Amino acid sequence: APVIQLEGLTKAYNVGTPVETEVLHGLDLSLAQGEFAALIGPSGSGKSTLLNIIGLLERPTGGRLSIAGRDTASLSEAEITALRGRSIGFVFQFHHLLPAFSALENVTLPAIIARGVSDDEAEATALQLLDAVGLKAHAHKKPGELSGGQQQRVAIARALALKPRLILADEPTGNLDTHTADDIFALLRAFNRDTRCACLIVTHDPRLAARCDRVVQLVDGRIAEDRGA
């Protein structure tokens, strides 16, 4: 089964009020295991909304959404939370790293909490990942002691520590210089190659979109183009 499958997916905000607005209009989209896709489109076209829905952070208003072969419509909130924790790694621009915890703890805690991994095992995996992202020497620093690029790499290590089948990234290189952006992109690419996880990456950077296997373009809440599908 595809990792992501949307059929006629719609999303409206303020449903049942005078200002009800549909922002996603019947999207059909499917992403297979191992696919590495960019999601592009003008500001306000619905990219973040779509990413939040695929990430099971918001519910669609209509249509069907399956993640990792599970039709999500019939799932309870608890089942949704479990499916999200089991299947999806998030890389957002504003990291949401926990400021009071070290880089290492930021990477280990989700695995310990969401997956029930033992402290020792989580730490071994986290150290490997922090090494892979070039931050082994910074493992015990707190986010505030790291540069923006370093924080972003911690966020990626944290997402990968959960060994997700799907990575959702919202402007993962948005606030970074070109060199760091290329590094971060290369890391996601390598992880995609090694684990065959599916990746959906929102980006405004045409250079990065051009390096994805597939480019899905949203315009006004509709898929205007799906190149490489």
Ligand code: ADP
């Ligand atoms: P993008 O990420 O492409 O900039 P968004 O998904 O953020 O687009 O927004 C798509 C549309 O949905 C915009 O018109 C935006 O104003 C609207 N929108 C987003 N979130 C909400 C919300 N919580 N309530 C009402 N409207 C929203």
Ligand code: ADP
């Ligand atoms: P990156 O390659 O991750 O973008 P930079 O080039 O921004 O890192 O920073 C180079 C070095 O400067 C890093 O090794 C980092 O330790 C240090 N540094 C940068 N910004 C900060 C900051 N806000 N606080 C502490 N150290 C920083």
